[in-house]
Amino acid sequence: MENFLFGKLSLKALPHHWYTIGATVTIAIMALAIAIILTKTKRWRWLWKEWLTSTDPKKIGTMYMIFASVMFFRGILDAGMLWLQQSIAADSQGYLTATHFQEIFTSHGDIMVFFVTMGFFFGLMNWIIPLQIGARDLAFPFLNSLGFWLTVAGGGLINLFFIIGGHFANTGWLAIVPLSELEFNPDAGVDYLIWSLQLSGLGSLLAGINFIVTIIKKRAPGMTLMKMPLFVWTSLCAMVLIISAFPVLTATTFLLWLDRFLDFRIFTTGFGGNQMMYFNLIWMWGHPEVYILVLPSFGMFSEIVATFSQRKVFGYTSMVCAAIAITLLSFMVWLHHFYTMGSGADVNSFFAIMTLLIAIPSGVQVFNWILTMYHGKVIFASPMYWFVGFLSIFMVGGMAGVLLATPPIDFQVHNSLFLVAHFHTMIVGVALFGIFAGVTYWFPKIWGFTLDERLDKRAFWFWLIGFYVSFIPLYLLGFLGAPRRLDHYAASTGWQPFYIFASVGFVIILCGIATQVFLIIVSIKKRKRNLDTTGDPWNGRTLEWSTASPPSFYNYAVIPSVTSRDEFWHMKNSRRKPQKKHYEDIVLPKNTGMGIYISAFAFVVGFSLVWHILWLAALGSIGVIACVIILSFDEEMEYELTAAQIERMETSKARG
Amino acid sequence: MLTHPKGIVARSELELIAAILFHLLIIIVPTFVLLFVTLGRTQSKHSKYDPETSHGVLGGWMLWTIPAVVVVSMSFITWHATHKLDPYRPLQSEMKPLAIQVVALDWKWLFIYPEQGIAAVNFVQFPAGRPIHFLLSADGSPMNSFWIPQLSGQIYSMTGMTTSLHLMADGPGKYTGRAAEINGEGYADMTFVAQSTSPSDFEDWVAAVKQSPLQLTETVYKELVKPSINHPTLFYSSVENDLFNKIVMKYMHPMATLWKISCLEN
Numbered sequence: 001m002e003n004f005l006f007g008k009l010s011l012k013a014l015p016h017h018w019y020t021i022g023a024t025v026t027i028a029i030m031a032l033a034i035a036i037i038l039t040k041t042k043r044w045r046w047l048w049k050e051w052l053t054s055t056d057p058k059k060i061g062t063m064y065m066i067f068a069s070v071m072f073f074r075g076i077l078d079a080g081m082l083w084l085q086q087s088i089a090a091d092s093q094g095y096l097t098a099t100h101f102q103e104i105f106t107s108h109g110d111i112m113v114f115f116v117t118m119g120f121f122f123g124l125m126n127w128i129i130p131l132q133i134g135a136r137d138l139a140f141p142f143l144n145s146l147g148f149w150l151t152v153a154g155g156g157l158i159n160l161f162f163i164i165g166g167h168f169a170n171t172g173w174l175a176i177v178p179l180s181e182l183e184f185n186p187d188a189g190v191d192y193l194i195w196s197l198q199l200s201g202l203g204s205l206l207a208g209i210n211f212i213v214t215i216i217k218k219r220a221p222g223m224t225l226m227k228m229p230l231f232v233w234t235s236l237c238a239m240v241l242i243i244s245a246f247p248v249l250t251a252t253t254f255l256l257w258l259d260r261f262l263d264f265r266i267f268t269t270g271f272g273g274n275q276m277m278y279f280n281l282i283w284m285w286g287h288p289e290v291y292i293l294v295l296p297s298f299g300m301f302s303e304i305v306a307t308f309s310q311r312k313v314f315g316y317t318s319m320v321c322a323a324i325a326i327t328l329l330s331f332m333v334w335l336h337h338f339y340t341m342g343s344g345a346d347v348n349s350f351f352a353i354m355t356l357l358i359a360i361p362s363g364v365q366v367f368n369w370i371l372t373m374y375h376g377k378v379i380f381a382s383p384m385y386w387f388v389g390f391l392s393i394f395m396v397g398g399m400a401g402v403l404l405a406t407p408p409i410d411f412q413v414h415n416s417l418f419l420v421a422h423f424h425t426m427i428v429g430v431a432l433f434g435i436f437a438g439v440t441y442w443f444p445k446i447w448g449f450t451l452d453e454r455l456d457k458r459a460f461w462f463w464l465i466g467f468y469v470s471f472i473p474l475y476l477l478g479f480l481g482a483p484r485r486l487d488h489y490a491a492s493t494g495w496q497p498f499y500i501f502a503s504v505g506f507v508i509i510l511c512g513i514a515t516q517v518f519l520i521i522v523s524i525k526k527r528k529r530n531l532d533t534t535g536d537p538w539n540g541r542t543l544e545w546s547t548a549s550p551p552s553f554y555n556y557a558v559i560p561s562v563t564s565r566d567e568f569w570h571m572k573n574s575r576r577k578p579q580k581k582h583y584e585d586i587v588l589p590k591n592t593g594m595g596i597y598i599s600a601f602a603f604v605v606g607f608s609l610v611w612h613i614l615w616l617a618a619l620g621s622i623g624v625i626a627c628v629i630i631l632s633f634d635e636e637m638e639y640e641l642t643a644a645q646i647e648r649m650e651t652s653k654a655r656g
Numbered sequence: 657m658l659t660h661p662k663g664i665v666a667r668s669e670l671e672l673i674a675a676i677l678f679h680l681l682i683i684i685v686p687t688f689v690l691l692f693v694t695l696g697r698t699q700s701k702h703s704k705y706d707p708e709t710s711h712g713v714l715g716g717w718m719l720w721t722i723p724a725v726v727v728v729s730m731s732f733i734t735w736h737a738t739h740k741l742d743p744y745r746p747l748q749s750e751m752k753p754l755a756i757q758v759v760a761l762d763w764k765w766l767f768i769y770p771e772q773g774i775a776a777v778n779f780v781q782f783p784a785g786r787p788i789h790f791l792l793s794a795d796g797s798p799m800n801s802f803w804i805p806q807l808s809g810q811i812y813s814m815t816g817m818t819t820s821l822h823l824m825a826d827g828p829g830k831y832t833g834r835a836a837e838i839n840g841e842g843y844a845d846m847t848f849v850a851q852s853t854s855p856s857d858f859e860d861w862v863a864a865v866k867q868s869p870l871q872l873t874e875t876v877y878k879e880l881v882k883p884s885i886n887h888p889t890l891f892y893s894s895v896e897n898d899l900f901n902k903i904v905m906k907y908m909h910p911m912a913t914l915w916k917i918s919c920l921e922n
Contacts, residue, residue, distance in 0.1 A: 098841045172838050178815070179798035184840055269796060269815040270907045276814070311707035318716055340801060341812045342819040345742035352738060353731045363683065363723030370690050377705045378698035391691060399680045406676055406734050408669050408741035411809020412658045415801055415836040479659050481805035483836040486844045493832075 007612035008188065013165050019100070023162035053591040055141035056553055058446055060148050061126030065439070067148075068119030071111050071155055076513065078108035083470075083503040089488035090496040101487035102170035103189065107158065109173025110193060113293065114200050115155045117427060120435040121296045122148070122207050125235050127446050129211065131544035132229045134220025134562065136555045139213040141589035142637065147206035149599035154200025157606050161192045165610075169193040172485070174286060175256060177267040177278040182260050188610050191260065194253045195606035199599075201250050208242030211235060220543070222562035226320070229542045229565075230306075230313060233320050234299030237327040238292045244331070245288035252281040261612065276341060283334040291330040293427060295323060297434025298365060301390060304383045304441055305369050307538050309376025312566055315368045322361035322368075329358050339407040340414050348407040355405035362398055366391065381538065382456040386437035389464045393429030397422060400475065418478020421471045428467055436463070436516075444537045448549045449527040455519040462512030470505025473498040541569035548653065554586055554641060557650050581650070583643040590639055598627045658805045662852075663825045665741065665808035672737050676730060683726050743811050743821045746787065753789040753822065754782055757900040760792070760800035760813040760835065762883035763842025768872075768895055774865045775872045775892040775899075777880070781861050784828050784852040790821040793904045795881055801836035804850050810836050816907030825852035842885035849889070868893040 015021045038044050051059055081104050085094040096104070126144070130137060138144045161168050167187040171180040180190045215236045219228070228236075256278070258264040265271040267278040306313045313319060335343060335351040369391065378384065400422040403409050413419060436459075444450045477498045482489070489495055523530065536545040543560060544551075546568045558581050564570050601623035608616035661667040697703045711719055739745070746753060757768040758780075767780040782788050792813035794800055803810035808823040825831075835846035853861065870876070872892035877899065896902075 098844060102838065102840075102843075170838075170840070176799065176838070179839060183796075184798055275799060276817075311705070312710070314709070315711045315716060315719060318711070318719055338812070340810050341814075342743065344744065345739040348742075349735045349738040352734045356727050356731055356734065359727050360720065360723045363687075364719050366687060367719050367722075370687070370694055371711070373698060374690075374694045375704070375706045375709050376698075377703075380698075388691075388695070392688075395684055395687060399677070399684060402680055402730070403673060403676055406672065406730075407738045408672050408809065409676065411741075411743065411811070412666070412669050412673075412805065414810060415803075481658055481803075481832075483803070483834065485838045488844050 004615070005613070007608070007614070009164070009611045009613065013188075015163060015166060017166060020162050020166045023159075027159070027162065048593075049591065052596060053145070053593045055137070055145050055589040055591055057126040057130050057138050057141075057144060058551070058553075060144055061123045061128075062446070064119050064123030064126060064148055064151075067152055067155065068116050068123060071115040071119065074159065075108055075111040075116055076510075078104050078111070080506060080510070082108065083499075083506045085487060086499045087496070087503045089486075090491040090493075091488075093488055096487065098487045099167075099170050102172075102485065103168040105485060106169050106171055106173055106175075106193070110158060110196070111155075112427070113173065113289070114197065114204075115151070115158070117293050117431045117435070118200075118204060119151065120439075121238075121293075121431075122151075122204075124300070124435065124438050124442065125211060125296065128442055128544055129214065129232060129235060130218070131445070131547060131551060131555055132232055132542050133215060133218060133223060134543050134556060134560045135214065135218040136559075136586065137218075137589060138210050139218055140210050142592055142595065142631075143206050143210050145592065145595035146598060147203040147210065149595045150203030150206070150602060151200045153599040153603040153606065154196045154198075154203065156603060157192060157199060157610075158196040160607065161189060165189065165192065174282050175253065176282075177256065177259075177275050178269045178273075180256060180260075181268050182263075183268070191257065191610040194257045194260075195610050197253050198250060199602055199606050201246050201253075202602075204242055205246045205250075208239040208246065211239045212243065215239075220560050220562050223567075226317070227562060227565045227567075229299075230302035230316070230319055230323075231296070231299035234295040234297075234302075234323045237323045238295040241288040241292045241295070241327060241330065245285045245292070248281060248285040249289075252278065252285065255281075257609075261609075276338075279338050279341065280334070283337045284331075286337065287334045288330045290423075290426065291326055293431045294434075295326065297390075297430050297438075298323065300434050300438040300441070301369065301387050302365075303542065304387055304437055305372050306566075307441075307540050308379045308381055308384045308387075309373050310379070310539065311372065311376040312541070312569075313368065314371040314375065315364075316565060318364050319368055322364045325361040326358060329354060329361075333358065336405055336410070339410045345407075352405055352407050356402065359398065359402055362394075366395065382451075382453050382460065383437040383441040385457055385460040386433050386440070389460060390429055390433040390437070393425055393433070393464075393467065397425030397429055400425065413478050415483050416478040417474040417482045417484055420484045421474035421478060424471055424474075428471075433463070436460075441538070442544075444530075444532040445535075445544055445547075445549050445551070447527075448532055449523065449530040450532060450537055451523045452519055452526065452530070455515060455522060459512045459515035459519060462508055462515055466505045466508030466510075466512055468505070469508055470502045473502040473505075536568075541566040543568055546571065552649065552653070554588060554646070557581065557583060557646050583646045583650070585643050586641050586646065587638050588641060590637055592631075592634075592637065594627055594631050598624055601627065661806055662827070662829050662831065663807040663823050664747065665823045666806055668737075668741055669809055672733075672741070675733060679726055679730050679733075683723060741809075743809070743819075745822065746789065747822050747824050749787045749824065751786045753787040755789050755791065756780060756782065758790050758792040758802060758813060759900065759903055760794035760797050760802065760839075761881055762797045762840065763835070763846040763885055764880075764887040765802075765833070765835075765846070765848045766880065767848075768900055769862070770895075770900070772862050772865075773894055774862060774868075775895045776865070777887055777890040778848040779851070779889045779891070780833070780848060781851045781853060781858060782825070783855040783858040784825040786855065787822055787824045790823070791900070792819045792821065793817060793900065795903050795906075798839040799837050800839055800846075802833070803836040804831050804833035806831045807850065812837065816904060818904055828853050828857070842883070845886045865891045866893050872896055872899065 015024045085096045088094050165188045167189040169189040175193050255266045259266050265273040267273050302313055332354045336355045339348045440451055440456055482495050532549040535548045601620045604620035605617050661670050755770055759766040764778050766777055768775045792802055794813045794815040800813045801810045802813050811819050811821045829852050831850045833848045833850045868891040870892045872895045874896050
């Protein structure tokens with residue numbers, strides 16, 4: 001009976017380690033503080049009506065970013081704990097046990113990839129893509145809200161183990177088998193990982209579908225595919241990757257869960273289980289995932305370099321071809337993550353050459369970016385700092401990538417810190433720098449004031465120097481034969497100075513993060529000084545800059561018609577007569593709490609399946625289904641804004 | 657460490673790194689120069705400003721051809737090197753390779769010498785200048801990677817499967833080997849000593865091990881399999897008959913397949 005009611009859950013699952021108690025108390029204090037502030041300022045209603053239930057992509061985008069930032073602090077805390085342990089654990093156990101250390105790098109990886117990087121990208125895409133293609137909203141506003149809240153549910157689940165369970169997976173971020181099987185990991189940690197990825201993966205999939213349909217169907221009249229801004233192009237490519245690759249992740253982790261819950265023997269060591277199959281499947285998703293993380297960055301940098309060089313991108317068609325080539329190739333290289341499994345020389349060579357091919361479109365992009373600057377009149381605003389920093393890092397990371405792609409070299413540097421340094425180069429130097437550049441660039445569009453240039457540049461220098469100081473030692477350590485994920489090592493290896501040096505880099509990065517927090521606060525305080533009254537603070541080229549900053553909730557009173565690439569640039573330069581404004585009635589989505597309700601039920605399902613509480617899982621599933629049925633009877637999900645109302649709002653805005 | 661190779665395989669791998677790096681620098685160095693020239697140029701007032709230029713057809717071809725040429729060239733090298741340095745491929749030598757079977761256990765390495773009929777835990781010795789053929793598997797342990805950086809790259813050792821690695825040491829020496837894939841609590845301490853000696857010293861060592869009181873019978877092995885961290889170095893004077901194949905085949909049941917057996921014989 002107890003088993004039926006509580007599954008595997010028992011009092012032992014309550015926090016009893018220093019770190020779980022610490023985390024639980026921290027979470028409780030934070031929740032309490034937020035609740036008190038909201039109650040004192042009487043903001044509960046406002047929060048619910050204006051934000052949580054919103055279907056406005058600009059608001060959902062902002063929520064994505066706040067969520068990603070919160071997760072970022074968690075991920076950085078993990079990183080700090082890892083650096084500290086490795087700096088002191090020469091010939092000693094350091095301050096963490098082996099298992100705890102392994103749990104930390106697992107959660108660090110999952111959080112940074114699924115919730116931070118992807119969260120920021122979805123945020124930026126929500127902010128900008130509808131504006132860039134001249135649309136008022138995404139194709140499926142409710143799905144957008146649901147996708148966001150499912151991601152939040154996944155993020156909640158990955159942190160819940162602090163409070164209930166006390167253990168996370170110690171398997172590495174991909175939950176590699178057979179280590180993640182019941183035999184080696186009987187605790188609930190791996191199940192937390194699985195269900196967190198199931199929920200957030202579903203959220204990403206919905207967002208991916210939504211953005212593809214939006215980009216294909218909702219472009220302004222005249223904007224053919226080859227007139228789309230490059231950020232829209234690379235986002236489209238990334239979303240195609242998402243809808244092709246994420247179902248693989250969902251299926252794979254679900255099979256793993258069947259192994260753990262129903263004693264299937266799909267990936268186990270015995271009884272016909274096939275461990276290598278898991279590696280194939282997880283990397284068939286995992287490699288495209290890498291490009292899901294960097295492609296949107298490529299697009300953002302293309303926008304930024306064009307704007308601040310005050311000219312068009314040098315080779316637009318080449319850039320589009322490069323993005324598509326990367327998209328296609330990324331599905332043909334997954335085996336390079338395990339050459340060392342002994343697939344044989346022919347198979348390894350094939351995947352090696354496929355991987356090398358990716359260097360071609362990447363090189364084309366780099367040439368194009370540099371030549372855009374070469375022929376332009378460059379203004380070094382802070383997004384350009386991030387851009388140049390990214391270029392230097394990208395070339396270093398690309399070289400390391402080609403080395404890793406060569407199988408005999410991979411045999412020597414695989415599973416070493418060289419590999420760790422390489423993918424951090426790509427995710428920090430490309431994805432994260434892209435996010436920082438993109439946020440700086442588009443912040444005024446959404447908030448109506450620019451960020452403080454001086455502080456942003458200072459943050460950039462901290463990040464750039466911190467990056468090199470932390471990751472160059474890791475490249476060297478890899479060459480010295482240091483494997484990754486070591487919780488301690490012999491002092492005789494001589495690795496300790498490198499680890500300590502790298503930790504110094506981490507401290508410099510921390511200064512960068514502190515500067516960024518300060519930057520946000522200062523910019524908000526001094527917003528009056530940095531107000532963007534024109535809607536076009538950078539002399540931009542694409543449609544989003546033709547709207548006011550911040551744009552109205554309906555984005556465009558009149559949908560623009562497009563005749564060229566860089567439409568807004570040509571509009572400004574040709575002194576074309578502004579289109580005569582002919583207002584029409586528009587239909588907009590109503591706010592809805594359904595996304596929250598469904599995600600809350602999904603969260604309950606995830607939680608109860610982690611602990612094998614079947615009745616609760618059944619209840620949660622019924623809740624989800626009931627919500628969907630209720631939703632399907634709601635025929636008033638939209639409301640109409642009449643032409644007269646729009647005209648009134650537009651004229652009152654024009655008068656100020 | 658791979659920067660100080662002591663064997664033909666590791667040395668070839670280091671040379672390959674140099675060759676690939678050379679190719680990369682051919683393209684990266686000019687790109688960095690172009691980047692710095694561009695950055696310098698943007699500071700000068702006299703630079704030309706063409707807001708509308710594009711590369712045109714010829715420029716477009718150039719843009720794609722330059723990296724493509726380098727990549728094609730690297731692809732040839734990669735294809736050749738991958739086949740030459742395939743860990744399954746026997747090394748060229750007049751001497752017959754010495755066979756050593758490796759079993760990854762939680763969290764220690766068992767080395768079995770099928771010809772000599774001896775075994776050792778966390779220690780492996782072999783004659784320098786003679787090719788060594790490691791045949792690897794694991795027993796119930798999560799996925800492992802077997803790596804002696806100074807002698808050759810790594811290869812996975814997996815339960816119920818066998819993999820191969822050929823290497824050869826230049827001269828006598830002592831090297832650290834280790835597990836390189838995360839496999840649980842004892843991962844960091846799953847190291848072993850690999851020692852290469854002169855052929856006569858190796859014979860002496862085999863004779864000495866033959867005197868060891870320990871024997872690796874099935875019962876002893878069952879104890880050994882149990883998880884342990886920092887397991888002491890042990891030497892066994894005899895080994896249960898056909899132990900390695902039994903370990904591998906154990907996991908074939910109830911689905912024993914002829915295919916796997918034929919793999920073992922190769």
